[in-house]
Amino acid sequence: VLHGGLPLGVVVQPASGDAVGASPPSSGRPETPRARVRAAVIEEIKAAARAQLAERGAAALSVRHVARELGMSSSGMYRYFASRDELLTALIIDAYNDLGEAVELAESRVDRSELFDRWWAAARAVRDWAKAHPQEYGLVFGSPVPGYVAPQETVAPAARVPLALAVILRDAWDAGRPAGAPTSPITGVDLALSEVVEPLIGLPPDVVANGIIAWVELFGFVSFELFGHLVGTVDNGDTFFRRVCERVAVTIGIDVGVPDA
Amino acid sequence: VLHGGLPLGVVVQPASGDAVGASPPSSGRPETPRARVRAAVIEEIKAAARAQLAERGAAALSVRHVARELGMSSSGMYRYFASRDELLTALIIDAYNDLGEAVELAESRVDRSELFDRWWAAARAVRDWAKAHPQEYGLVFGSPVPGYVAPQETVAPAARVPLALAVILRDAWDAGRPAGAPTSPITGVDLALSEVVEPLIGLPPDVVANGIIAWVELFGFVSFELFGHLVGTVDNGDTFFRRVCERVAVTIGIDVGVPDA
DNA sequence: TGTACATCAGTGAACGCGCGTTCACTGATGTAC
DNA sequence: TGTACATCAGTGAACGCGCGTTCACTGATGTAC
Numbered sequence: 326v327l328h329g330g331l332p333l334g335v336v337v338q339p340a341s342g343d344a345v346g347a348s349p350p351s352s353g354r355p356e357t358p359r360a361r362v363r364a365a366v367i368e369e370i371k372a373a374a375r376a377q378l379a380e381r382g383a384a385a386l387s388v389r390h391v392a393r394e395l396g397m398s399s400s401g402m403y404r405y406f407a408s409r410d411e412l413l414t415a416l417i418i419d420a421y422n423d424l425g426e427a428v429e430l431a432e433s434r435v436d437r438s439e440l441f442d443r444w445w446a447a448a449r450a451v452r453d454w455a456k457a458h459p460q461e462y463g464l465v466f467g468s469p470v471p472g473y474v475a476p477q478e479t480v481a482p483a484a485r486v487p488l489a490l491a492v493i494l495r496d497a498w499d500a501g502r503p504a505g506a507p508t509s510p511i512t513g514v515d516l517a518l519s520e521v522v523e524p525l526i527g528l529p530p531d532v533v534a535n536g537i538i539a540w541v542e543l544f545g546f547v548s549f550e551l552f553g554h555l556v557g558t559v560d561n562g563d564t565f566f567r568r569v570c571e572r573v574a575v576t577i578g579i580d581v582g583v584p585d586a
Numbered sequence: 587v588l589h590g591g592l593p594l595g596v597v598v599q600p601a602s603g604d605a606v607g608a609s610p611p612s613s614g615r616p617e618t619p620r621a622r623v624r625a626a627v628i629e630e631i632k633a634a635a636r637a638q639l640a641e642r643g644a645a646a647l648s649v650r651h652v653a654r655e656l657g658m659s660s661s662g663m664y665r666y667f668a669s670r671d672e673l674l675t676a677l678i679i680d681a682y683n684d685l686g687e688a689v690e691l692a693e694s695r696v697d698r699s700e701l702f703d704r705w706w707a708a709a710r711a712v713r714d715w716a717k718a719h720p721q722e723y724g725l726v727f728g729s730p731v732p733g734y735v736a737p738q739e740t741v742a743p744a745a746r747v748p749l750a751l752a753v754i755l756r757d758a759w760d761a762g763r764p765a766g767a768p769t770s771p772i773t774g775v776d777l778a779l780s781e782v783v784e785p786l787i788g789l790p791p792d793v794v795a796n797g798i799i800a801w802v803e804l805f806g807f808v809s810f811e812l813f814g815h816l817v818g819t820v821d822n823g824d825t826f827f828r829r830v831c832e833r834v835a836v837t838i839g840i841d842v843g844v845p846d847a
Numbered sequence: 848t849g850t851a852c853a854t855c856a857g858t859g860a861a862c863g864c865g866c867g868t869t870c871a872c873t874g875a876t877g878t879a880c
Numbered sequence: 881t882g883t884a885c886a887t888c889a890g891t892g893a894a895c896g897c898g899c900g901t902t903c904a905c906t907g908a909t910g911t912a913c
Binding site for chain 1: 640641642643644645720721723724725727728729730731732733736748772773774775776777778779780783795798799802803805806807809810813814815816818819820821822825826829830833837
Binding site: 618619620649650660661664669670 | 865866867868869870876877
């Protein structure tokens with residue numbers, strides 16, 4: 326697609342259920358030895374592709390180059406991925422999952438009742454992961470490639486971080502808003518939450534909207550910092566990020582500990 | 587650079603003062619007829635390049651393709667731009683300037699004393715411009731190309747929007763914070779404002795920090811929306827954007843009119 | 848355990864393509880006197 | 881106003897390259913009986 330001349334907005338491929346690179350129909354780990362080897366090779370390919378992504382960016386990712394790196398013929402790659410696009414999609418899904426896992430893990434290690442610490446752990450995990458995997462972050466949160474439309478399989482992995490944040494938001498709501506940190510209401514917005522973000526069901530729309538703002542602000546900061554737009558503006562990104570998170574916490578009705586005003 | 591194999595972080599070209607595509611040393615409009623024609627051709631080239639950007643994305647922008655579109659030989663292009671990279675840089679600078687101009691114009695049309703309306707006009711101009719020029723926006727605010735380092739000539743155009751926002755922030759400060767909308771202080775952050783953002787000099791660091799947050803949130807929202815991450819979450823982007831802006835206004839000490847809480 | 852067959856992984860050559868950039872050149876446009 | 885020369889715009893052929901993808905193939909690994 327990067328080379329093709331498709332106009333903006335053209336769908337590339339729906340889901341292609343029995344595609345080449347896909348694992349056997351249902352889940353679980355591979356049963357037969359052959360399937361296990363196959364899965365291992367796929368991992369090897371993706372790892373090499375990720376390395377190239379980091380070095381040269383998504384636009385320069387090439388099937389031939391990956392094959393070379395692995396000492397494989399370029400045609401051999403097609404036993405594992407039906408096209409360059411499919412390989413890219415696999416990387417996108419992995420990126421979402423990897424980020425989601427990092428966030429879930431970091432957040433899960435915090436005492437359930439420490440709402441700010443949970444939010445802070447999640448936010449920091451996003452930022453840390455982004456800094457550790459800048460190209461993968463850019464692949465997912467950077468400018469989209471015209472003509473490429475994320476296939477359906479992307480949706481669930483993409484929802485992991487929002488979902489984790491949603492749970493925090495809900496717990497904060499259930500715990501009751503702390504005094505002295507009022508959430509200002511947002512009204513007149515139609516929220517169309519996909520069924521993926523269940524925890525939010527039942528919350529007042531303005532609370533949900535505040536949650537979305539928090540989500541946008543978190544990723545807005547991380548993107549701006551990672552993409553170099555804060556250079557020459559903020560010296561100590563770490564401290565600034567902490568302050569931003571404290572700020573946002575108040576927005577979603579979480580007490581920071583350090584009182585505001 | 588997109589095709590080359592440069593590792594991350596390699597500087598491509600400093601400034602190349604007397605480059606091919608550059609106009610005569612000092613400013614002003616072209617004097618000789620030849621220079622005028624030349625400038626017109628450069629504009630034609632950039633326009634065609636922009637069209638391709640919109641259709642196929644930055645990665646697929648090709649000197650040969652642009653030349654073809656213009657009925658010119660590909661080698662002829664090199665009379666105007668020394669390389670593909672130089673053409674891309676010109677597009678980046680144009681994008682910054684175009685966006686900056688749009689914001690300045692929109693903001694300048696509002697009564698100086700209507701602080702919220704000024705902020706709102708500027709914010710809306712950013713969003714509108716981004717939607718009208720998605721690929722150019724992505725070129726500038728999307729994931730950076732590894733190996734490409736923005737040359738010095740980029741800095742001033744890039745500062746136009748922050749500058750416009752800074753003026754609003756300063757005017758808000760000079761007007762005194764309205765009662766009932768306290769700005770919560772941010773401390774412990776080292777701000778290293780480049781000399782470009784003069785209006786902020788003299789403001790308390792926490793006010794400046796709040797301004798930066800506003801800036802990040804504005805672009806964070808626009809990027810998220812444009813890059814498709816709000817799909818399935820927010821239905822009415824217009825209304826939501828308005829609410830976000832009202833929110834942010836309070837953060838930077840601007841009274842919205844509709845009281846909060 | 849042993850044979851016969853089917854499945855799969857991987858190869859190497861080839862197709863056709865578009866790319867960035869260089870180079871020696873031809874005319875047209877400007878400049879100096 | 882007219883000539884001689886320098887500058888510039890633009891051409892066409894060529895260089896060398898890497899790309900995605902296909903195809904007929906060879907062995908190795910698995911499966912059925």
